[in-house]
Amino acid sequence: MISLSKIVIVGAVGGGATVAGQIRFYDKNAEITIFDRDSTMSYAACGTPYAIGNVIEDPSSLLMTDPQQFKKERNINVFLKHEVLEIQRDNKQLLVKDLNTGKQFTESYDTLILAPGGSAMVPEIEGLDSAKVFVLRSYDDMQKISKFIDVNNPASCVISGAGFIGLEMAENLKALGLKVQLVHKSGQVMSILDSDISQLIEAELQANEVQLFKETVITKADSASVELSNGMRLQADFIIMSIGIKPNTELAEKAGLPIGETGGIMTNEFMQTIDPSIFALGDASENTDMVTGDPKRVPLAWPAHRQAFLIAQYLTGNAIPKKGLLGTSVVKIFSLTVAMTGLNERTIKNKGISYKTVIHRGNSNAGYYPDHAKITLKVHYDSASRKILGAQCIGGKGVDKRIDVLVTAIYAGLTIDDLQALELSYAPPYSSPKDPINMAGYKAFSK
Incomplete structure (x- = not known):
C-alpha cells in the first residue's frame, strides 16, 4: 500500500x-x-x-x-x-x-x-476544411452531430471507417432517413472478425440499403461531395470520420x-x-x-x-494482478448482433499456433417456438491442448450470451470438449436441449 x-x-x-x-x-x-x-x-x-x-x-x-x-x-x-x-x-x-x-x-x-x-483519427484530405466533418468521441461531439442534423436536415452522409462506431452510426443515420454510404479501407468490414463472419454483416448492410465501398478511401472533399481513391464521387452533406482511435x-x-x-x-x-x-x-x-x-x-x-x-x-492494500484481456466485444447491426472474444483466425495463423475450428449453424432457441432466429457460432481451439483460443457469433438473438459463456470457458481454462458437458438453461423461448454451445463441443469431439 x-x-x-x-x-x-x-x-x-x-x-x-x-x-x-x-x-x-x-x-x-x-x-x-x-x-x-x-x-x-x-x-x-x-x-x-x-x-x-x-x-x-x-x-x-x-x-x-x-x-x-x-x-x-x-x-x-x-x-x-x-x-x-x-x-x-x-x-x-x-x-x-x-x-x-x-x-x-x-x-x-x-x-x-x-x-x-x-x-479520433482524422487524415489529411484535400478540401476537408470546406466539408462538414464530424467525429464521435465525446458528448460534445454527439451534440454537434445532432444539432447539425436538426438544423440542416441533410439528405446524405458518408461514413469513413466500418468498425464499431462506423457500423452503429450507419444504422442510426439510416433510421433517420438519410442516404448512408460507408467507405472502408480494408477488404472487409470489422477487420477484427474472420472474413466469413464479416460477409454476413455486409449482406445485412446491403439488405438495409447502406452502400458499402471497400478497399478505398476518401481522397478529396468539398461541401457537397467526396471523391474516393477508386475514382468514384459520392454525395455527402456531411462526413463522419471513424477510421480509428x-x-x-x-x-x-x-x-x-x-x-x-x-x-x-x-x-x-x-x-x-x-x-x-x-x-x-x-x-x-x-x-x-x-x-x-x-x-x-x-x-x-x-x-x-x-x-x-x-x-x-x-x-488500498489489496493488490490483485490483472490476468490479461480477451477483447470481448458485441455490436448491433440492424437485425443482427455480432460478438467475439479472444483470437481471430488471422491472429492465430500469424502466431503460428496449430489450431482447429468448429462451426455450428442453428437456431437461437427451439425452432418450433415462434420467436427464434438463426445464429452462426464459430470457435477456434488449440489442436494439441484443445483449449479455446477465440470465438465469434452472429445472428438475430442469443448471440451475446453464447459469447459470454465462451469468455467464461476461456477464463476457466476449459477445453472445447468441456462445452458438451455444460448444463446450460433450457426452455423453448431461450435455447434448445442441446444449446449451440453444447453443439460446438459435440462437433469438435466428433472430429
Whole structure:
C-alpha cells in the first residue's frame, strides 16, 4: 500500500471517474482531484450513436454525474475544462491550464492516475476544411452531430471507417432517413472478425440499403461531395470520420513514461507505469493478451472499469494482478448482433499456433417456438491442448450470451470438449436441449 494522502487523476470519463469512485469506496480520507479538458464527465459514451438516432430519446440520460454531485456525494474534486500540460515527476507536480481563463498553475500529487482516453483519427484530405466533418468521441461531439442534423436536415452522409462506431452510426443515420454510404479501407468490414463472419454483416448492410465501398478511401472533399481513391464521387452533406482511435499518450511521453508496441502506456500487472507513483488505465494503457501473453490494447469500456478496480485495490492494500484481456466485444447491426472474444483466425495463423475450428449453424432457441432466429457460432481451439483460443457469433438473438459463456470457458481454462458437458438453461423461448454451445463441443469431439 502506498500513500493515499493526495491522488490526482487525469481524465473524468469512464476510467477516470470510476477509479476515483472505487478509491473513495475503499478509502474515506484520501484527497482525490480529477482534471479533464472536456466540458462533461462520466457519460455513457457507448450510447451516443443511439442518442443521435433517437433510439435514446433523452441524450442527457447518458450523463451519469457532474462535478457538483461528485463533490457532494463522494467528496471528490472535479475540474472540467482544465488541461494537464506537463507531469513534473521529480517533484511530483502537474502543470495545469484552466481552459476557461487561460491561467496556468501547478498541482502536487502523491499518486497520479492517467486516464486520458483516445482521440479520433482524422487524415489529411484535400478540401476537408470546406466539408462538414464530424467525429464521435465525446458528448460534445454527439451534440454537434445532432444539432447539425436538426438544423440542416441533410439528405446524405458518408461514413469513413466500418468498425464499431462506423457500423452503429450507419444504422442510426439510416433510421433517420438519410442516404448512408460507408467507405472502408480494408477488404472487409470489422477487420477484427474472420472474413466469413464479416460477409454476413455486409449482406445485412446491403439488405438495409447502406452502400458499402471497400478497399478505398476518401481522397478529396468539398461541401457537397467526396471523391474516393477508386475514382468514384459520392454525395455527402456531411462526413463522419471513424477510421480509428489514437491513444492520448503525449503527456506520458513528455514525462518519459515508456510507450509499448500497441501505442499504449506500458503498465505492469497492477496497472503501474515504470514510475511507481503513476498508474495508467483505459484506452491509452497497454495490457496483455490473456491467450498469448503478448502486449494488447483494448479501447473498450469493460477493460477500463476492471482496471479502475485493480488500481483502487492496489492503492488500498489489496493488490490483485490483472490476468490479461480477451477483447470481448458485441455490436448491433440492424437485425443482427455480432460478438467475439479472444483470437481471430488471422491472429492465430500469424502466431503460428496449430489450431482447429468448429462451426455450428442453428437456431437461437427451439425452432418450433415462434420467436427464434438463426445464429452462426464459430470457435477456434488449440489442436494439441484443445483449449479455446477465440470465438465469434452472429445472428438475430442469443448471440451475446453464447459469447459470454465462451469468455467464461476461456477464463476457466476449459477445453472445447468441456462445452458438451455444460448444463446450460433450457426452455423453448431461450435455447434448445442441446444449446449451440453444447453443439460446438459435440462437433469438435466428433472430429
